[in-house]
Amino acid sequence: MALSDYLVTDDLTIILALVAAGLFLLHNLYKPQALVHPILLGRQSDVARVRNPAESAVYRNYSTGMLGRFPLRPSKDQQVVLDLVKPDADAPRSLWSTKITNPELRARTANIGAGLMRLAGLAPQESNVLLLLNDGMEFLLADLALASHSIPSFTLTSLALLSSVLENHPPSAIITQAEFLPQLLEHMYDTNETNNHTIVVVGDINSLKLPRLHNVRIVQWDDLEREGASVDKATLPIPDPNDVFTVSFFQMPSGGYEGVQLTHQNLTAGVAATRALMPPSSAISSLDTILSAHPMSTPYGRAIAYTALFEGTGFATVDSTKLIKPEDAPTLTGLKDLRTTANYRTSSPTILFVRPDHLDSLSSSILQEAKKSSWLLQNLAWRHKLANILEGFITKQSLWDRLVFDRARVKVMGKGAGTVRAVIVSGGPLETQALTPARIALSVPVINAHAHPLVAGPVFASHALDLQTFPTTDPSPASSAADAYAFTYLAPVGPPSVNVEAKLTHVDDAAVEAGADPIGDLHVRGPSVGQPLSVEEEPEEEELRGWRATGERAKVAPNGTFKVAVGSKA
């Protein structure tokens, strides 16, 4: 038969040809567009052109650049911490259980400050006040009041540090909760403290049995506020942004403790960096509610709280941030911990600053709930979502969310299913394998950040719309076991934050010149990095000043993202 006999066409051919052409266009052109162009993800850090021997080059965020200046504050009006409470923003919002506006907050701060000066006998720049409080309005008010009076506040990240801090850095006054007062008084009795102390107590002390101590004066918080409100308040001198306003004490993995001095500028820079975590198209605004699992006694937790204050969002913290807990209360983790914020008056959270255990708990619960729908639907939904992620796209409004995942999210998160729009994870190791299921389950930007007790604000943060999924490679043989695990299995934490520069020391020069990824000890510098108490003298030269050793090891990938081997500190 001739060739033309094979190529017989009829009307069915036309129909089939049209359908085929339609399907071809649909399949090839209707691909989801990546949320961020991959070319931008290939160069996330700006790298210095020269490096010193045994060190890596200095890395900065690409948007800041090696020649750019670090942002020191969210906008030029915020010079000191109290400026973060914008005086002209009038809208009320809920901070924990209190609905308050900025002018009211400023008024209360002024009252507390005046009360403290009168009843606690404090002198600006000479006294120190130890805050032994759980995160709440009182912590915030005390911190703001002390900052505006130039009195440094001390905070502890764990009660185990209490005796060392009281011994080596005795405060002039202590603000604490009623539940902790008996223990504190017993501690002072045991150590035979002879200095005069003033203790300001939040809460009701009438029902407590208190040991008698001569040199201790106990003042109630409410009396303090009333006293301060009744007094005429003179205008206070504005503190210098480079004055230390707080010292945060934390435990070192080697056993001792360290304190980091934070100035007003450190914190405004930290707020600028925390704001930069969200992309400009979906920046933090006053319509948001922030939920934080990082205690305000840490610099990062404080920066998150002040970012919430600055933007006028609602703010709440979870139970595991509490410093002072009842004796046998277990430390909550995961979903149970997140649900403890239901008691507060804040509306449903929109941005979560949580730890990896919260993220894992959320994503595994949602995926388990999703499995309860039909097997075929759930499989198809997973396949489609994963295919979209491999193209760089994720959305909460797809067909598969409506069919499968929305129901699961509502069951697990309640109202949060509709409101949560971003999750920022830090405070522990996050594995690469856990990241993609979390992205599918939540379908919102999941940002992997890295925080350190010395830095107000994030140190590293991944690009918000970065959905790259790298396969696990074989571990390189040269590094130690902890390094090998971290650099193979942990998710990259992204480039340095907008106002932090990072470098690695003790780097193998020969390997790096041959093209390998630099691996070494991480050092950071920037306006949001506080000064540790143990560092007294600084080198003279501009190039060497200000670098702080973090005690962690890190590795840089060719696209400028870091992987940090997290030490045993939180």
Add this chain to the structure above:
Amino acid sequence: MAFDLGTPVNTALLIYILYSIQRIIFPSSSIPKTVPNEFKHGYTWMPKTHPPTLLFQTYTPKTLAPFNGEDGKRILLAIRGVVYDVTAGRNFYGPNGMYANFAGRDASRGMAKQSFDESMLTPIDQPLDKLDDLTPEEIENMKGWMEHFSSKYIVCGKLVENDAV
């Protein structure tokens, strides 16, 4: 109208349609094992190399001299102990350039006196030029050149005496 699925053209089209439908309903969701080095080949990609970074090194006049751009080598020049990588200015400092005299040498005197003469250069095996006899204007001129070089080119080392290493 005739409908005949048996014809080869119709069968081929039908197979293509079924294949397309299958790809649309069951998209491929396997993470590729090797990571491409170009963004055109995939959303998840990694550049092959790190951005180029020079190692800060200490040079002596003898070790600096080879770097004059011949055989494709880098071009370095030194002013007052600071070594600059001027490979980007191959037109000026390369083998056939106007200022080729300075390549691989201590150019301090020439920069100060604004001259490209051979007499401005000290021989390699002698100690470095102390620049004692320069007038303040010439020192200022040299500092101006140092700033120009710092912003235009890369500072990549320092120059010390031959026996200091």
